Amino acid sequence: MNKTVTINISGIIFHIEEDAYDKLSKYLNTIKGYFSKADGGSEIMSDIEARIAEMLQSKTSAIKQVVLMSDVDFVMDNMGKPEEFAGDEQAHSQNSSNSDYSEYINNEPVKRRLYRDGDSKVLGGVCSGIGHYFGFDPVWLRIALALLLVFAGTGVLIYIILWIAIPEAKTMTEKLAMKGEKADINNISKAVKEEAEQLKKRMEKYGKEFSNMTSNSEAPRNAAEKIIDFFGDVLGNVGRVLLKIVGVLLVVFGIIFFLGLTSSVFGLSFMMDSSNGSEWIDMLLLDGKDFYIGIIGIAIFAGTPIIMMIYGGIKILFKINYRNRWVNLSAGIIWLVGFLMLLYVGIKTGSDFNKTAKVRENITVTNYDTLYLKMHETPVNSQELNFSDNEEEGEKGFKTNRRDNNYMIGTSNSMKYLLGHAQLNIIKSQTDKVELVIVKEAKGGDKRSATERAKNISYNVSQIDSLIQFDNLFKVNNADKFRVQDVTVILKVPVGKVVYLDKSIESLMYDIENVTNTYDGDMVNRRWIMTANGLKCLDCDGITDNSDKNNSDEDDTEKDVKITVNGVDVDNKDVQVKLDTNGIHIHTKKK
Amino acid sequence: MVNSENTKAQMRKGVLELCILSILSQGDAYPTEIIEKLKETKLVVVEGTLYPLLTRLKNTGLLNYRWEESNSGPPRKYYMLTEIGETYLKELHLSWYELVDAVNKTITKK
Numbered sequence: 001m002n003k004t005v006t007i008n009i010s011g012i013i014f015h016i017e018e019d020a021y022d023k024l025s026k027y028l029n030t031i032k033g034y035f036s037k038a039d040g041g042s043e044i045m046s047d048i049e050a051r052i053a054e055m056l057q058s059k060t061s062a063i064k065q066v067v068l069m070s071d072v073d074f075v076m077d078n079m080g081k082p083e084e085f086a087g088d089e090q091a092h093s094q095n096s097s098n099s100d101y102s103e104y105i106n107n108e109p110v111k112r113r114l115y116r117d118g119d120s121k122v123l124g125g126v127c128s129g130i131g132h133y134f135g136f137d138p139v140w141l142r143i144a145l146a147l148l149l150v151f152a153g154t155g156v157l158i159y160i161i162l163w164i165a166i167p168e169a170k171t172m173t174e175k176l177a178m179k180g181e182k183a184d185i186n187n188i189s190k191a192v193k194e195e196a197e198q199l200k201k202r203m204e205k206y207g208k209e210f211s212n213m214t215s216n217s218e219a220p221r222n223a224a225e226k227i228i229d230f231f232g233d234v235l236g237n238v239g240r241v242l243l244k245i246v247g248v249l250l251v252v253f254g255i256i257f258f259l260g261l262t263s264s265v266f267g268l269s270f271m272m273d274s275s276n277g278s279e280w281i282d283m284l285l286l287d288g289k290d291f292y293i294g295i296i297g298i299a300i301f302a303g304t305p306i307i308m309m310i311y312g313g314i315k316i317l318f319k320i321n322y323r324n325r326w327v328n329l330s331a332g333i334i335w336l337v338g339f340l341m342l343l344y345v346g347i348k349t350g351s352d353f354n355k356t357a358k359v360r361e362n363i364t365v366t367n368y369d370t371l372y373l374k375m376h377e378t379p380v381n382s383q384e385l386n387f388s389d390n391e392e393e394g395e396k397g398f399k400t401n402r403r404d405n406n407y408m409i410g411t412s413n414s415m416k417y418l419l420g421h422a423q424l425n426i427i428k429s430q431t432d433k434v435e436l437v438i439v440k441e442a443k444g445g446d447k448r449s450a451t452e453r454a455k456n457i458s459y460n461v462s463q464i465d466s467l468i469q470f471d472n473l474f475k476v477n478n479a480d481k482f483r484v485q486d487v488t489v490i491l492k493v494p495v496g497k498v499v500y501l502d503k504s505i506e507s508l509m510y511d512i513e514n515v516t517n518t519y520d521g522d523m524v525n526r527r528w529i530m531t532a533n534g535l536k537c538l539d540c541d542g543i544t545d546n547s548d549k550n551n552s553d554e555d556d557t558e559k560d561v562k563i564t565v566n567g568v569d570v571d572n573k574d575v576q577v578k579l580d581t582n583g584i585h586i587h588t589k590k591k
Numbered sequence: 592m593v594n595s596e597n598t599k600a601q602m603r604k605g606v607l608e609l610c611i612l613s614i615l616s617q618g619d620a621y622p623t624e625i626i627e628k629l630k631e632t633k634l635v636v637v638e639g640t641l642y643p644l645l646t647r648l649k650n651t652g653l654l655n656y657r658w659e660e661s662n663s664g665p666p667r668k669y670y671m672l673t674e675i676g677e678t679y680l681k682e683l684h685l686s687w688y689e690l691v692d693a694v695n696k697t698i699t700k701k
Contacts, residue, residue, distance in 0.1 A: 010665035031639070040646045047642045047668065051622060054664045080637020177652065177675075 004066055008208070010046065010053040014060070016067040024072045028052075031082045042229075052079065114318040115169035115178040124163040132178050133318075157258070161307055164327055165314045199237065203230065243316055250313030257306045261299065279409045283418055283482040285349055294345040300338025304331055353443045353483060357450035363436040368466035369497060370527065371434065373424075375504035376460070376469045407482065408473075418476040422459055422487040424508040426499060428530055429492035436461060436468070437490045443483040453480050459487045470508055493530040498538065500527045516540070603634050607644060609687055610634055612672065612680040615654065621667040645670060653679050 005021045007014050016024065031048060035041035052075050059071040114133045116125035122142065131138030148155030169178045285291050308331050314320070365371075408419045429435055440457045444450030459474040474487040489508070493499055501509070501524045509520040514528065514535035527538040562569040567580030576587040607629075614620060614628050622645065626638050648654045653676035656668045672680065 012665055035643070040650050044642045044646045047622065047646065048639065050665045050668070051638065051642070054623060057664045078638050080639040082639065 002066075009056065010050040012053045012057060014053075014056055014067050015065055016072075017069060020067055020069040020072045023069065024052075024067075024075070027072070027076055027082075034082050048079065055079075113174075113177040114166055114320070115174055116163070116166050117178060118168045118170070119175075123159070125168060126159055126162045126166060129166060129169070129178065130162075157262075157307065158255075158310070161311050162314065164324065165311050165320060166318070167320060199233065247313045247316030250309050251317065252313075254306050254310035254313055258303070258310065261302050261306060279416065280482070282416075283409065283478065285345065286352060286481065290345050290348065293341050297338050297341030297345060300334055301342055304335040304338060307331070352445045352449075352481070354445055355447045355450045356441065356443050356484075357447055357454050359440045359451060359454040361438040361440070363438060363461055365434045365436045365463055365468065366465075367434050367497075370466060370500060371491075371493075371497070372467045372500045372502065373491070373505050374467060374469050374502040375472050375508070376462070410475075416478040418478070418480075418482050418485065419473040420476070420485060420487070422471065422474050422489060422508055423510045424470065424489045424491065424505065424512070425510065426491045426493060426512050426528075426535060428532075428534065429494040431492075432494045434494065434497060435492040437492070439488040439490065440474075441484075441486040441488075442480075450483070453483055453485065456480050457485050457487060459489075461489065470505065472507065493535075495530050495532055498527050498529045499535075501525070604640070606687075607634060607640070608648065609680075609683050611641075611644065611648065612653065612676060612683065615670055615672050616677065616680055619657075619669045619671040621659070621669050623667075625670070648676075652676075 003018045004015045005018055007016055007021065007024075028045075028049070032041075032045055035044050055075050055078065056067055056071060059074065060067060115129050117128035117132060118125050120128045120138075122128075127138040127141040127145065131141055145155045145159060148158070167174075169175045281294060282288075282291055285294055308328075311327070410417045410419050438459060438461065440454040440459070442450050442453035442457065444453050453476075457474050457476055457480075460471045462469050468491075470489065474485070476482070476485050491499070503524045506520060506524050509523065512520060512523060512535070514523065514537070515531065515533050516537060518537065518540070522540075523537075526540060528535040529538050530536075562571075567578070569579075570577040574588065576585075578585040578587075610629060610632075611625060614625055620628075622638075622641055625645075626641055629641070645654065649656060649670070652673060654670050655673050655676075656670045658666050659669050661667045
């Protein structure tokens, strides 16, 4: 008497002797081990199981119901040892480079695949390949590409990326797959349906097997494996969809970034006269060579990752599995070159900001009891300024304020200048004479070049009788570059003398101290007398003293707002706000 | 002594694909039928070789299959050539004859 086990192979139930069962299950597990890594492994497994079921069925009958050891041996002899047939196929799928099928083996039934068509190519066969894939005449694609070429040459790079990413159809299979069944929406939905059905089948199968397993309580480990297999399948499907989405995102964002980069780079290098960015880079960098090194460096440094993004996205989207190691390697090297270029320009430019130098120029001023301070009638270069976007509206050159502290670039006689706002300060003179000092400041690689640059800043102050006129802006030659140049004009006024600040001078004034803490804007169009304590207004009767006003403001606030343990109570002439246990009440009083 | 069995097995394996496609070009068949035909010609020694190959050919798109109920046993997977498969087979046929010609010429030359 022998014990038998009930098993289910391909949906057919067999009674099998225990030792025969052990042998058979070991055999099947070995085969499974060989195919588990190969794609389509589960399909191969179920085919083999179906065949085994068939063979075992031929060995059993109404009289001989039980599968014996000899029957299992028969099956194994016919089917062969797993290492005889499986190992080969596995090696085949792994050593994919010399196989015609290499690209397919790792994928589920793919109909049409993207290849470059070497047979009907103009350049690399990219367009004809894409044409095959989407089923239209590549001529349209070529025209579109040529049009893109006109627009900033974007087409060229996209073409090159595609050229690298898409393999050429070399073998017969690849050529067939290139023109294979079209992957249109119908097919995709069909494929999805098939996939879903397959999943359903598999789930049923797993369920069946699982219940079998548990009822037999034979191999709990096996059951656990099945469950893991099942979740692996589900996760695999979800993962594939996510991967597609990632691919789409990579390509879309890659192209957006790429367009942004090309337009800025091309803008920088080809529209030097109208683009602000390039002018600034030019102002910053020591010579023209650096300018181009910098631009190319930026393009490479930012462009390489973007291109690799598109490249990766395309490979994901079209399931291009073949790996091109030199692409990654050379991308890395190119990126490094770009980085070094930027580093070189950066260090070279940065070291030119090392030292700061200040140059003081004393301007002799004829003394008058009252000095009138005004801006020169013709502003420096104002009509030729290229205004950057943060410039305020209104009259050019005048409206911009010292407080904005921005530099501008102007042109005259096709020479470029850096223009900056000068700063005027009025302080008490230690002597009994009016003195005027212009402090010019600049940076450079060493003290000498910084001093040289500072000296080169042109800024004019002129005096006609009691009228002192100032330039609105200081001017730096392009050759001197932008090196944080700054000009401060210090007017030293002895005690007892009076200055009149014209409205036009407002943009020059920068927190000029006075005894009443009056703002620069309120100081203009008035006369100010220098006292021992500082400037004092002579005709400010009309306006309140700011220092007092500030205090009274604070007092008012204190009276208006009451904060107690009961809540907050605000009450002034315009509004009444009450915050207490009843909630918040806001009441406005209309006049 | 050099073992010629291994070389022979490799040669058989190389043309197995062509043979399977040829068998299917004569009509749809399920694996057992294919195996029987191959066994007649001693091309296949162990059956296991066939299944991975069929799956691979199917995944490539050269083959397709349909299920058919069997009155004795599990449902059968009937394989058939696809259009691509037919074109591919024609191509293989051509290169097969070219190969046979070339090999014959080479090995008969003294």
